[in-house]
Amino acid sequence: MRLEPIKNPTLVRKLVPPAIALISTVVIASFLAMVAGANPFSVIGLILKGSFGSQFAILETLNRATPLIFTGLAVAVAFRAKFWNIGAEAQLYAGALMTVLLGTGVFPWPSFAILPLIIVASILAGAVVLLVPALLKIRFGVDEVVTTLLFNFIFLLFISMLLEGVLKDPMGMGWPKSARIIPEAKLPRIVDGLRLHWGFGLAVFSAICIWIIQNRRTLGYEMRAVGLNRDAAAFAGIPVNVVIVKTALLSGGLAALAGFSEVAGLKGSLTLDLSPGFGYTGIIVAMLALLNPLGVIVAALFVAGIFVGADSMSRAADVPTYLADIMLATALLLMVLAIMLTRFRVVRD
């Protein structure tokens, strides 16, 4: 078989493969739920009800989507330039670490300045963490996929060391947990009485900023050019290495904001289970969004909805929650295939 590009794909061609991918994911998930002894036709309904079925569920989904928007943006920005940042998890914890370092009231800053300072410091921390693999790539040609993956393990152990050492909360009853941040360092709620914090607002704002950078600024054009063809970009006079470093700084900073918003908006302190793999899930979010920053918001809501919905479905139907991860992996693999099939036709030799 052979693949043939389609010159002008029709609307049907653009919509049918992704729709089939989505339906197949649902069918597979329902089948697996049936294997677990649940009613296959009720599963998707239960997931939808658990994620968008009530005000509480919607707020929960929005909260869960917030870190995913940040990590999704981090991955989307990096992948656009074909810089394979698989280390958003480490950068997330760098942001979270900065938030508890500066947010527990050790510095006598005026209260209005605390949040902006923490945000800037978090971004810098995440950027620095990703700078190391970026420099290793430029200087030594070391593949960033492996280094960013390995850094995730190193950085998590580093956090674990701090949480059992200098950062350990003396009031924490022996748990490896940092002290709580002061009220001035907390992200306020968007509406009083509703459990949704301004981290979500910041995430949406970031997505819009990234969209502007990608579509209206020289840097965005350069990143795209480097991603499409590194040699051609260099030939056209684009400083490829500088663009890669800028991409890394931006990507690392975005991922760090996920850690900041989780600590400052939701948890209030740093623990080792702050992120259930938000960094890795960001890759799925970015791919489902076709690396489009505004699409990341939608994809993050979809992914968060599956997680939140699967939690409540799991309780109701007694199906292991890992079904959510299977659904996402299936959706990811089928969706990249479907997107390709919107632009190419399979031809028999």
Added chain:
Amino acid sequence: MEIIDILFTASFWAAAIRISSPLIFATLGELICERAGVLNLGIEGIMVAGAFAGWMAVYSGTGLWAGVCVAMLVGMLFGLLHSTLTVPFGLSQHVVGLGVTLLATSSTYYAYRLALPEVTSPPKIEAFQPYEIPILSDIPLLGPALFSQTPLTYLAFILVAVVGVVLYRTPLGLAVRAAGENPATVVAQGLSVTAIRMGSVMVGSGLMAVGGAFLTMSAFDSFFFEMVNGRGWICIALVVFGTWRPGKALLGAVLFAAFDALQIRVQQTSLGTHIPYQIFLMMPFILSIFALILMSRRAEVPAALMVPFNKGER
């Protein structure tokens, strides 16, 4: 010096060889994939799936070797999925690889929960026992280190030689290497690049799964979540460190494992108790990064690695 003493004990080298075994299987598997031109980031998840499948098969009553075969088959199935998407359809090897890792890991955990819904601690199996090779195992130091291992460890070392011979001394090996260096020559030979690459990824994934199965069937006798714990990613670094050659990859894996065995022992010395244990746990990952930096100048990357063949822009 306590550390020097450690290096001269047979139990230390026996541990190093044992720790290196799963890495050897998985590194060989990744090496075969990459030699054919396909980066397989599914390795981490495929090892998890292999660890579970082999263990579960033995727990449900098959023999140990049948369990190894089950693990291998499960690995090959994920290899089939990976290579179908990346070879004929030419999709991004990064994205598909990570997707396969996520799918393999989550479906393994799902299957574990379904198979053993009630248990708090996973059941144990009757794992592979060490087999002392007559005469050879009596050699001082070397004997207990090399020749008193479990059969799977011997298999790992034999496979290094087998893969080396097949890659460099047979037409099949030539075709695999050509698929990763210059696919056009494969076509000129009248062979199918797609078939060779898919076959290589399936065989490689099978070996990764056996590497995972070593953990549950030889190193330990039970299955735990997180038990693969980044070993797959380390194997990707080991392939680079071994400059895509089986012999050097073996050397890298043993060196790496010796370092790992050393850090476990240093942790228990008087020096080790003053250092946070996380520092020791970080060492394998830091070492891998240094190995990558060290070898980066000398790396002979297969020229067509990650390049889809004859499928135009994607």
